[in-house]
Amino acid sequence: xxxxxxxxxxxxxxxxxxxxxxxxxxxxxxxxxxxxxxxxxxxxxxxxxxxxxxxxxxxxxxxxxxxxxxxxxxxxxxxxxxxxxxxxxxxxxxxxxxxxxxxxxxxxxxxxxxxxxxxxxxxxxxxxxxxxxxxxxxxxxxxxxxxxxxxxxxxxxxxxxxxxxxxxxxxxxxxxxxxxxxxxxxxxxxxxxxxxxxxxxxxxxxxxxxxxxxxxxxxxxxxxxxxxxxxxxxxxxxxxxxxxxxxxxxxxxxxxxxxxxxxxxxxxxxxxxxxxxxxxxxxxxxxxxxxxxxxxxxxxxxxxxxxxxxxxxxxxxxxxxxxxxxxxxxxxxxxxxxxx
Numbered sequence: 013x014x015x016x017x018x019x020x021x022x023x024x025x026x027x028x029x030x031x032x033x034x035x036x037x038x039x040x041x042x043x044x045x046x047x048x049x050x051x052x053x054x055x056x057x058x059x060x061x062x063x064x065x066x067x068x069x070x071x072x073x074x075x076x077x078x079x080x081x082x083x084x085x086x087x088x089x090x091x092x093x094x095x096x097x098x099x100x101x102x103x104x105x106x107x108x109x110x111x112x113x114x115x116x117x118x119x120x121x122x123x124x125x126x127x128x129x130x131x132x133x134x135x136x137x138x139x140x141x142x143x144x145x146x147x148x149x150x151x152x153x154x155x156x157x158x159x160x161x162x163x164x165x166x167x168x169x170x171x172x173x174x175x176x177x178x179x180x181x182x183x184x185x186x187x188x189x190x191x192x193x194x195x196x197x198x199x200x201x202x203x204x205x206x207x208x209x210x211x212x213x214x215x216x217x218x219x220x221x222x223x224x225x226x227x228x229x230x231x232x233x234x235x236x237x238x239x240x241x242x243x244x245x246x247x248x249x250x251x252x253x254x255x256x257x258x259x260x261x262x263x264x265x266x267x268x269x270x271x272x273x274x275x276x277x278x279x280x281x282x283x284x285x286x287x288x289x290x291x292x293x294x295x296x297x298x299x300x301x302x303x304x305x306x307x308x309x310x311x312x313x314x315x316x317x318x319x320x321x322x323x324x325x326x327x328x329x330x331x332x333x334x335x336x337x338x339x340x341x342x343x344x345x346x347x348x349x350x351x352x
Contacts, residue, residue: 043269054326056278056289063271063306063313067165069243071175073155073253078128078236079153079190079244080143081119087112089119089144090239091134091243093203094127096233100150101126107145121147122189124246128236129198131166143191146198146236149246154186156184156243163192163241167263173245178258186245186261198236266306272320273311279304280328289325299329 087110094107104120107127111117121127128146138144149293154175158166176182243261247253279302280287286304289297302317318324 020229055323056275056326057323058272058274058314058318058320060270060272060320061311062269063273063311064267064310065265065306066308067162067263067265069156069158069162070261071154071243071259071261073177073255073257074155075255076145076151077149077153077155077189077244078239079125079149079193079242080131080189080193080239081107081111081121081145081147082141082193083119083138083144084117084140085110085112086138086140087117089132089136089138091130091135091201095200097126100124103109107235110144121145124151125149125189127200127233129200131196131198140153141191143193146195147190148236149189149244152247152255152263153189154245154247154253154259156190156259158241158243160241166192166243166263172264173243174262174264175245175247176262177251177253178260178262180254180257180259181251182259183262184247184251186247187246189246192241192243194241195236195239197238200235202232258315267346268306268313270279271305271313272315272318273313273316274324275326276307276310276312278324278326278328279312279314280330286312287329288314290318291323291325297325297329304309 046331089108089110091108092106094105097105101121101123103123105127106118106120108119108130109116110119125147128148131143131146132138173186173188175186176184243263245261248250275289278288281304284304286302287299289299291297300317303315305313305315307313
C-alpha cells in the first residue's frame with residue numbers, strides 16, 4: 013500500500029512539473045516590437061519612361077464652325093479687301109498682313125474656310141498669337157468648349173488631338189484649326205464703291221454684261237458672332253459625321269521621352285516645384301527640393317534635383333502647415349480692438 017501511495021505521489025509531482033514547464037515564457041516566441049517612429053518601411057527608386065500629358069474634352073459635331081486666325085508676329089495689322097468667293101476656296105486666302113520692322117508677314121485663312129470678320133481695327137498694334145481674323149470652316153468640324161484652367165493647359169503646347177464619336181467612328185486624328193482663344197464679334201467692311209467709267213459707250217446695248225449675278229444679288233456675307241474659348245478641329249474626309257453628334261476629344265499637350273519619374277505618392281507638390289525624401293544607407297531621411305514636369309496621374313517627371321540613383325521614401329514628405337494670418341492682416345480674423 014505504501015509503495016502504491018509513493019508511486020502515485022511521484023506521478024502527480026511529474027505532471028505538475030511538466031505543466032509548469034509548458035507555462036513558462038519562451039523568449040523566442042515573444043511578439044516583436046513596433047518599429048521606431050519615422051522609420052521608413054517602403055521605398056522606391058526613380059525610373060525612366062516616355063511620358064505625355066493628356067486632357068479629355070467633350071465636343072460636338074458642328075456645321076460651319078468659326079475659329080480664329082492669329083498674328084504670326086507682333087506688329088501693326090493691315091487688312092486687305094477680301095472678295096466674296098463663289099465656291100469653297102481650295103487654296104489659302106490672304107486677308108491681312110502684320111508689319112514689323114519694315115517686313116510684311118502674311119495672315120491667311122486656310123483652304124476650306126472663308127473670311128468671317130476682322131477682330132481688331134485696321135492698323136492696330138497687335139501681339140504675337142493675338143486673334144486678328146475670324147474664319148468659317150465650310151463643312152463639318154468638331155467643337156469642344158473649354159474653360160480657363162483647361163486653356164492654360166493646352167494653349168502653349170497643343171501637340172495632337174484624337175477624337176471618338178459617341179457610338180460612332182473613331183478614334184481618329186483631328187486637325188486643329190486656329191486658336192483656342194475667345195473671339196469678339198467680327199466686322200466686315202462695306203465693299204468699295206465701283207469707279208465710274210471714264211469712257212462710257214454711247215450705246216448701252218453694246219455694253220458687255222458681267223459674268224455671274226450682280227453684286228447686290230450675291231449671297232450676303234454675315235460677320236461672325238462672338239465665341240467663348242473653344243477648340244475646333246476637322247476629321248479626315250473618310251470619317252462619316254452627323255451634325256450634333258457628341259464626341260470625346262483627347263488632347264496631348266506635351267511629351268517627354270525617357271523622362272526621370274517617381275510615383276506621385278513619393279512627391280509633395282504638383283505645380284513646377286516639389287519635395288522628396290531621400291533615404292540614406294542608415295535609414296535616415298533627407299528632404300530635397302525637385303523641379304517637376306509632366307504627370308499622367310500615376311507618375312510625375314523629375315526634371316532636376318535627383319540623379320536617378322537615389323532611394324526615395326514612400327509616401328513623400330508632409331509639407332508644413334501654413335502660418336495663420338495675424339488679426340487685422342489680409343485673410344486673418346478681425347481685430348477685436350478695432351485696429352488695422
